Amino acid sequence: xxxxxxxxxxxxxxxxxxxxxxxxxxxxxxxxxxxxxxxxxxxxxxxxxxxxxxxxxxxxxxxxxxxxxxxxxxxxxxxxxxxxxxxxxxxxxxxxxxxxxxxxxxxxxxxxxxxxxxxxxxxxxxxxxxxxxxxxxxxxxxxxxxxxxxxxxxxxxxxxxxxxxxxxxxxxxxxxxxxxxxxxxxxxxx
Numbered sequence: 001x002x003x004x005x006x007x008x009x010x011x012x013x014x015x016x017x018x019x020x021x022x023x024x025x026x027x028x029x030x031x032x033x034x035x036x037x038x039x040x041x042x043x044x045x046x047x048x049x050x051x052x053x054x055x056x057x058x059x060x061x062x063x064x065x066x067x068x069x070x071x072x073x074x075x076x077x078x079x080x081x082x083x084x085x086x087x088x089x090x091x092x093x094x095x096x097x098x099x100x101x102x103x104x105x106x107x108x109x110x111x112x113x114x115x116x117x118x119x120x121x122x123x124x125x126x127x128x129x130x131x132x133x134x135x136x137x138x139x140x141x142x143x144x145x146x147x148x149x150x151x152x153x154x155x156x157x158x159x160x161x162x163x164x165x166x167x168x169x170x171x172x173x174x175x176x177x178x179x180x181x182x183x184x185x186x187x188x189x190x
Contacts, residue, residue: 083129
């Protein structure tokens with residue numbers, strides 16, 4: 001529990017400092033209160049789950065993302081750091097793809113009419129670092145992690161005839177799906 005409290009406090013502090021730097025103290029205070037009032041934030045304090053560590057990574061990702069739009073001598077290190085954070089989010093919670101989509105959307109829309117080749121290059125660097133770290137991790141640990149994001153597996157577990165509780169989806173995704181021969185997985189998923 002102590003480590004969970006530490007991770008939650010770290011996430012709140014990183015969030016407050018990052019938002020204060022970007023938008024000022026009032027918005028930082030209000031948004032930190034809203035973050036701290038989020039029910040799952042308190043629920044996970046009692047659990048041994050990677051959600052606590054991923055919260056720190058996601059908060060760090062979100063407060064560092066606007067740094068890509070500001071010309072600085074630290075732009076490339078920030079892009080490399082963001083790629084590393086995306087990798088950690090992928091390994092901790094299989095949500096790296098959400099960060100990649102967020103990064104692409106940020107690059108396309110937040111830059112607005114000021115989008116430059118520099119913005120695109122920094123996004124490419126982040127995604128390349130993420131892909132490289134995933135590749136290296138797969139080489140070092142070839143069996144992979146059990147919770148790696150596989151869209152077809154997860155989408156095939158959706159069943160509108162049930163309550164969609166964890167026990168049904170887990171049994172499908174972790175026991176039945178691996179037993180299906182690869183050449184008919186797409187057909188079974190549909």
